[in-house]
Amino acid sequence: MPTMGALHEGHLGLVREAAQRADRVIASVFVNPTQFAAHEDLGSYPRQEARDAELLAGAGCHLLFAPSVDEMYPAGATTTISVGGPAEDLEGAFRPQMFGGVALVVSKLFNQVQPDVAVFGEKDFQQLMVVRRMVRDLDIPVEIVGNPTERDGYGLALSSRNAYLSEAELEVARQLNGVLAEGAAKAGTGVSAAVIEREAEAALLGAGFDSIDYVAVRDASDLSAFEGPVDRPARILAAARIGKTRLIDNMAVPA
């Protein structure tokens, strides 16, 4: 169970899912520098290792692996991984360094731990697809399990980055999931994916988001785009900014 720490109930759900499937659960806490661009929040990303260790033990995790940057990336390491396919747009377009960094650190963790099963959250839906593709393409012998998104009482997806939000920003953030649910509901009415995306972007700006990186309705199996109406099982995904905070969320769109 790879994480970047600052753990919350969403992460603990992954531990519980892992504990159902394996007799030993190993979590990693590593704020991975290779997936952050220079202007991003590597320096300010929340770190609380002692609390994380307690939470993990309480949820049934047997071992915590929290390597240093030097241990993970010794001087002279030059190998990179480029997944292509599902890594190419959405998060990949707005954070071009991210999936290369994720693929590199996740493949290293898989080699270090040699797990039978690895659990990832659907909150990072594109990441889950990228990891599945990498494992398939590189014949890595691990089963990838996706776990549903844990939300607060208002539907906001739990995320370590929610800690950056002020009270007023939290009010805005809590509208993201409702806007996506409205978009998902329209899909069954024959409206085109492009119209759903445009209307959801306008609704997010109206709700108080400062800018929208994307709202996208995509095929749930490979994230390919729709030309017109949504006629296959889909996912609606969004990334939007409030002040300095960038939030992502997604949900299933029934065909």
Ligand SMILES: Nc1ncnc2c1ncn2[C@@H]1O[C@H](COP(=O)(O)OP(=O)(O)OP(=O)(O)O)[C@@H](O)[C@H]1O
């Ligand atoms: N609300 C959630 N529900 C289910 N899984 C989650 C949730 N939040 C994070 N995860 C999963 O936990 C794993 C570790 O994620 P990470 O440490 O980046 O947490 P995060 O809260 O998503 O942080 P960030 O703010 O960086 O996005 C990933 O597989 C991620 O998808």
Ligand SMILES: CC(C)(CO)[C@@H](O)C(=O)[O-]
């Ligand atoms: C999978 C991961 C731990 C790799 O650094 C990270 O991208 C995350 O926390 O989702």
Ligand code: BAL
């Ligand atoms: N939660 C995905 C990791 C990242 O935002 O870099």
